[in-house]
Amino acid sequence: MGLKKRSKVSAEFNMSSLTDIIFLLLIFFMLTSNIVQIKPFQLPISDSQTVAPTNIVVQLEKDGATSVNNIDVTGAAISQAISDALAQVDDQDKATVTIVAETGVPFDRIQPIMKLAASRRARAIIATQPRS
Template sequence: MGLKRSNRANAQFNMSSLTDIIFLLLIFFMLTSNFVQIRPFDLPQSDSQTVAPTNIVVELERSGAVRVNSIEVSETVMLHALRDALEEVNDQANATVTIVAERGVPFSRIVPVMNLAAERKARAIIATEPRRG
């Protein structure tokens, strides 16, 4: 009985498992990503066109409300919350602190945030809206 066996490997590649893995990775990264949510403020105007990535958002309102990464804190605890947020960033030297100060907020409230960012060697930028004209 001379039966021949076929030892040929299948040359087709099954993509179904690869697409499942990519889909699961996509869902994982969407769920773990940090979305920056800035409340609509009346921001100062600027001619600058620079768009920078941000790690930490500090929101200052005229009413005195302060938020660090969308968490409301008091004015006295703001620097501690910012210091903690900077320590959570992996690469502090490339960290960016975005200061969203409503138009009319005294600059004396913005300076301590900028000074703390400078001490930690992080960049501090002030969010503005484009000048219409």
């Protein structure tokens, strides 16, 4: 009695073509995507009159003047003054930095203050001009 031999089907999957496709998709998405950049914008006018509790007030004026808790500071002293003021707050978990920005102040001056407050685990609030 003659039995036929069955040919075994390979259960392996060839990954070389799959890696080529993934590589091509990666190149395609890298070439077609845009790099995200924060573009400067004007701060909005506020609709509400909500008053939030605050520990530290940072005032930014359009001419470049900056004050922390009514003390004028300039340049690199701004971050040091905010750090010192945050160190004096009793309850560090509820520390709040209120940024009072005059109309026309670019967001590029506000962003470093917000990052500094976030690095010190403090909340940052931007107080904008109320609607007249």
